[in-house]
Amino acid sequence: MIEAVAEFLGFMFFGSIEGFALIALVLALYRFKISESYWPVGITVFLMTLQSFLLREELQIAVLVPIVNAIFISLMLTIFLKVPAHWALFVSLAGYVGYIIFQIVISTASFGVFSQAAVEESLFKGYLLQLLTAAPVYYISRYLYSRGLGFSFDFDEKRLKHEGTVIVISVIIVLVSFGFVLYSRDRFLMLVVLLAAMAFFLYYSIIRERKE
Numbered sequence: 507m508i509e510a511v512a513e514f515l516g517f518m519f520f521g522s523i524e525g526f527a528l529i530a531l532v533l534a535l536y537r538f539k540i541s542e543s544y545w546p547v548g549i550t551v552f553l554m555t556l557q558s559f560l561l562r563e564e565l566q567i568a569v570l571v572p573i574v575n576a577i578f579i580s581l582m583l584t585i586f587l588k589v590p591a592h593w594a595l596f597v598s599l600a601g602y603v604g605y606i607i608f609q610i611v612i613s614t615a616s617f618g619v620f621s622q623a624a625v626e627e628s629l630f631k632g633y634l635l636q637l638l639t640a641a642p643v644y645y646i647s648r649y650l651y652s653r654g655l656g657f658s659f660d661f662d663e664k665r666l667k668h669e670g671t672v673i674v675i676s677v678i679i680v681l682v683s684f685g686f687v688l689y690s691r692d693r694f695l696m697l698v699v700l701l702a703a704m705a706f707f708l709y710y711s712i713i714r715e716r717k718e
Contacts, residue, residue, distance in 0.1 A: 513629070514559065520633040521555035525575075527640035527647070532579055532601030534647035536711075537658040538587060546586035554578050573681055576602050592673045599680055600707035607700050609639040610693060622693065657711045676706065 529547050533540050540547060554575045562568045579602070580594035589597065613620040613635065625632045650656050680703045 516629065516633065517559050518555050520636045521558055522551050524636045524640045525551035525554045527644040528602065528605045529579060530644050530647040531605055532598060534650040535601050535656050536597050537651070537656045539651065543586060546582050550578055550582040569685060572602060572606070573685060595677045596673050596707070599677060600711070603700050603704045603707065605643055607697065607704060608643055609635070610697050612638055
């Protein structure tokens with residue numbers, strides 16, 4: 507009983523750190539100030555971490571965790587920051603994809619120390635990987651915001667032809683591809699798909715920014 511409670515608390519603590527860094531990156535990429543949204547971010551991080559625990563540990567369907575987390579973040583953006591729903595999903599996925607790419611790079615560069623098998627076998631290694639990803643991502647996010655980097659276009663203005671349709675279709679394709687590569691557990695394929703998705707998100711954001 508005590509061990510189960512300790513495992514739950516550890517999962518929630520380190521998961522919350524990771525969730526906070528992830529949302530910080532999402533907000534920084536699109537020029538939202540995180541210090542003005544602590545309550546929405548805190549609530550979202552708690553819900554993300556709790557559902558992550560339930561899906562991973564209780565229901566054994568970890569493949570759904572990133573998709574559900576992206577939906578939670580997009581709901582936060584829509585409800586609290588008034589971002590249109592299609593753009594909220596786009597922004598959430600862009601930040602999430604960037605975060606996972608960073609984590610895969612760290613894992614790959616560890617020469618097996620943080621391989622998928624090693625992380626699954628050792629709670630300590632899993633928590634350490636979360637910290638090693640979350641800390642630099644958070645400081646990168648702060649740097650981006652402090653330097654005025656990122657995208658700041660008006661989400662409510664439709665500047666591109668068939669913008670809503672393009673975003674919805676692209677989000678669906680990314681979600682389906684994301685789910686497939688997570689299910690396949692092929693890290694190289696995952697990295698290729700995520701890099702392609704990130705390239706698209708950045709390309710489309712740059713085009714949208716230039717139309718302002």
